[in-house]
Amino acid sequence: MAPIGQIVNPTSGSDALARARQRASLVPDCLVEAKRIANTVIAGWHGRRKRGIGENFWQFRPYTEGESLSRIDWRRSARDDHTYIKDREWEAAHTIWLWADMSASMMYKSNYGNASKEGRALVIMLALAEILARSGERIGCPGVMEPIAARNAAERLATALMHAPLSGGLPDTTMIRGWSELVLIGDFLDDAAAVMTRIGPLARRGLRGHVIEIADPAEELFPYDGRTEFTDPETGSKLTSGRAEHVREAYTRAYLSRRDDLGQALRHMGWTFVSHRTDHLASEALVAVHMYLSGMPATAAHGGHP
Known part of the structure; x- marks a missing residue:
């Protein structure tokens, strides 16, 4: 739950329409920011190249006994006393499915955050x-855009998101086949066991997945004192605390425990968590x-930091 007045609860038809318009107006700015961020990290992005059958040169490496002599690059080998193999890059395109939670709880932004959870999720999704x-x-994006291999994929995804219906919960993934990876971005505030009930079957189907939890600082720190009224953005139900500071410790413990349980469960089934x-x-x-x-090791910690 979040402090009342900071979230709109789109329960009526007019609220749903306003919510759709709000998201549509948010996407273009998120795309601009996503491209800016992508450009700052693109120099360190080396793709996911593998050795295999293809046309593009990848690397020279020393010849190993038993390999086909036809693979030896005699010109390179003539430069010194070693024999070298010319490897080529494996060019089979991979399919990455990207999904961001657009439910009502993602609209939250406290005075401590730099963006709403929804805005940050969209920026990360479009930058990816x-x-x-x-x-x-x-x-591709489940239920929003079929997989495409195009330089303007981010722009096409942004356009599709602007016209996509409002949805909550995890996406329908029945359309995902073959060697695919799935990136799920959301706040994942449900109980870890409930989230894993939905995600577990995906791993059993052989899908490799990555989960990015988006959190507002206030959700983690609970910086509230005195009489505070909270509202559930999904249901509209309210809760009033006479002395909010008295529940801070219990709340923080429960919040962080949920995160730890989710991260451990995801890693146990071979997925990653950030x-x-x-x-x-x-x-x-x-x-x-x-x-x-x-395929490189990374620290699945808060904000990507160790």
């Missing part, structure tokens, strides 16, 4: 799309997820 598209990957706060730079989460997508 931009960088992955430049690396030649196929980009927690990101909206008072940190969006590039921190982007770099952390990039490391995972590239």
Whole structure:
């Protein structure tokens, strides 16, 4: 729950329409910011290249006994006393499915955050799309956009998001087939066991996944004192605390326990987990997820920091 007055609860038809318009107006600015952030980290993005069958040169490496002599690069080998193999890059495009939670709880922004959770989720999602598209990957969004391999994938995803219906909860993934990876971005405030009930079957289908938790600082720190009224953005129900500071310790313990349980459960089934706060730079989460997508170790910690 969040302090009343900071979240709109879109329960009526007019509220839902206003909510859709708000998201549509938010996306263009998020795309501009996403491209700016992508450009700051693109120099360190080496793609996900693998050795294999392809046309592009990847590297020279020493010849190993038993390999085909036809693979030896005699010109390179003539330069010194070693024999070298010319490896080529594996060019099979991968499909990366990107999804960001657009439910009502994501609209929250306290005075401690630099952006709403929704805005930050969209920026990270579109920045990932931009960088992955430049690396030649196929980009899709469950229920919003079919996978495409195009340099303007981020722009096309942004357009699709502007016209997508409002939805909550995890996406329908029945359309995802084959060698795909799934990046889920949201606040994941439900009980960890409930979240894993939805995510677990995806891992059992062989999908590799990455979860990015977006948190507002106030949700983690609970900086409230005195009489405070909270409202649930999903249901509209309210809770009044006469002395909010008296529940801070119990709340913080429960909040962090939920995060730890979710992260441990995801890692146990082979997925990755990054927690990101909206008072940190969006590039921190982007770099952390990039490391995972590239198959390199990264620290799944708050904001991407150790």
